[in-house]
Amino acid sequence: MAGYSMDKEDLSRRLRRIEGQVRGLQRLVDEDTYCIDVLTQISAVSSALDSVAVGLLDQHIRHCVADAARGADPAEAERIMGEATAAIARLVRS
Amino acid sequence: MAGYSMDKEDLSRRLRRIEGQVRGLQRLVDEDTYCIDVLTQISAVSSALDSVAVGLLDQHIRHCVADAARGADPAEAERIMGEATAAIARLVRS
Amino acid sequence: MAGYSMDKEDLSRRLRRIEGQVRGLQRLVDEDTYCIDVLTQISAVSSALDSVAVGLLDQHIRHCVADAARGADPAEAERIMGEATAAIARLVRS
Amino acid sequence: MAGYSMDKEDLSRRLRRIEGQVRGLQRLVDEDTYCIDVLTQISAVSSALDSVAVGLLDQHIRHCVADAARGADPAEAERIMGEATAAIARLVRS
Numbered sequence: 578m579a580g581y582s583m584d585k586e587d588l589s590r591r592l593r594r595i596e597g598q599v600r601g602l603q604r605l606v607d608e609d610t611y612c613i614d615v616l617t618q619i620s621a622v623s624s625a626l627d628s629v630a631v632g633l634l635d636q637h638i639r640h641c642v643a644d645a646a647r648g649a650d651p652a653e654a655e656r657i658m659g660e661a662t663a664a665i666a667r668l669v670r671s
Numbered sequence: 672m673a674g675y676s677m678d679k680e681d682l683s684r685r686l687r688r689i690e691g692q693v694r695g696l697q698r699l700v701d702e703d704t705y706c707i708d709v710l711t712q713i714s715a716v717s718s719a720l721d722s723v724a725v726g727l728l729d730q731h732i733r734h735c736v737a738d739a740a741r742g743a744d745p746a747e748a749e750r751i752m753g754e755a756t757a758a759i760a761r762l763v764r765s
Numbered sequence: 766m767a768g769y770s771m772d773k774e775d776l777s778r779r780l781r782r783i784e785g786q787v788r789g790l791q792r793l794v795d796e797d798t799y800c801i802d803v804l805t806q807i808s809a810v811s812s813a814l815d816s817v818a819v820g821l822l823d824q825h826i827r828h829c830v831a832d833a834a835r836g837a838d839p840a841e842a843e844r845i846m847g848e849a850t851a852a853i854a855r856l857v858r859s
Numbered sequence: 860m861a862g863y864s865m866d867k868e869d870l871s872r873r874l875r876r877i878e879g880q881v882r883g884l885q886r887l888v889d890e891d892t893y894c895i896d897v898l899t900q901i902s903a904v905s906s907a908l909d910s911v912a913v914g915l916l917d918q919h920i921r922h923c924v925a926d927a928a929r930g931a932d933p934a935e936a937e938r939i940m941g942e943a944t945a946a947i948a949r950l951v952r953s
Contacts, residue, residue, distance in 0.1 A: 592884050595881050603875065619911060626904060626905050626908070634898065668902055671906050
């Protein structure tokens with residue numbers, strides 16, 4: 578399960594790789610690559626983005642949500658947890 | 672944001688409605704309904720299932736994750752948070 | 766690739782199995798099963814629904830879209846293809 | 860429905876915009892932006908990628924699939940349609 582944890586450097590490295598993949602997609606489109614091959618590459622970028630999102634959520638739960646749960650302000654904890662759920666809902670639907 | 676919170680009764684009611692929708696899908700297939708209309712209905716069931724999942728995650732974060740964060744056992748908190756992330760990852764990918 | 770093709774009987778059988786899975790979800794909720802186990806089961810139902818949707822789209826492309834492409838009415842072919850894309854878009858987003 | 864159709868220039872423009880969004884994500888991570896705001900931005904990039912994929916599929920169905928359906932080689936038509944379904948399946952799951 579530790580596989581979801583990403584530190585800042587890991588996140589940056591993954592995002593740089595995704596940027597390169599998106600530039601690769603532009604090249605594929607410019608060179609009139611067969612649609613299906615472009616789509617396969619888009620699925621790969623999409624999965625890579627999902628992994629970054631899950632890694633960020635993992636950090637968020639371990640730090641912000643856990644701190645809020647331990648904190649003295651129940652209304653603030655409530656707010657932080659509702660915000661985490663809303664972010665998860667956006668990801669599940671996007 | 673409170674919209675994501677679901678109590679047990681709400682979850683049950685939503686699942687019964689989804690069961691009815693799936694039975695409706697069988698009827699559509701039996702009656703040779705036009706594919707596109709069946710697909711529209713599948714998208715609706717899929718979104719309804721996602722909402723139940725997000726509601727469950729909301730409960731899980733507010734109770735199990737928060738309790739683990741407040742608890743005396745950091746290894747157990749670690750385990751609970753990793754487990755939550757793994758469940759989110761499965762949902763984002765499914 | 767033939768794995769995506771489903772005849773009517775196969776679709777019905779899969780939908781009946783999904784209905785059973787949804788009923789199983791209600792039982793899990795009624796029995797206060799641990800959230801994470803319910804979520805794992807929801808991911809499974811969600812994937813099973815996606816497979817049915819892909820099977821239906823496969824049939825739709827092989828029959829309706831192919832017939833429209835071969836037909837004498839370009840406006841109708843245009844309409845059928847736009848409709849297929851819209852159904853795919855709903856699935857990708859749901 | 861015409862909204863899904865994208866010509867090559869439109870695809871390139873969208874991919875350039877997505878590349879800029881991914882670079883923006885790197886900046887957000889470098890500046891330690893609040894996780895939730897980074898996640899909101901990832902959901903936006905993910906939706907933008909989905910739109911490009913749907914636009915490509917739309918082109919693919921209107922051209923390659925339609926041509927294969929009209930062609931003289933049923934085995935080739937079969938292959939092209941199975942390939943389209945497989946690409947749709949990857950997108951629905953990614």
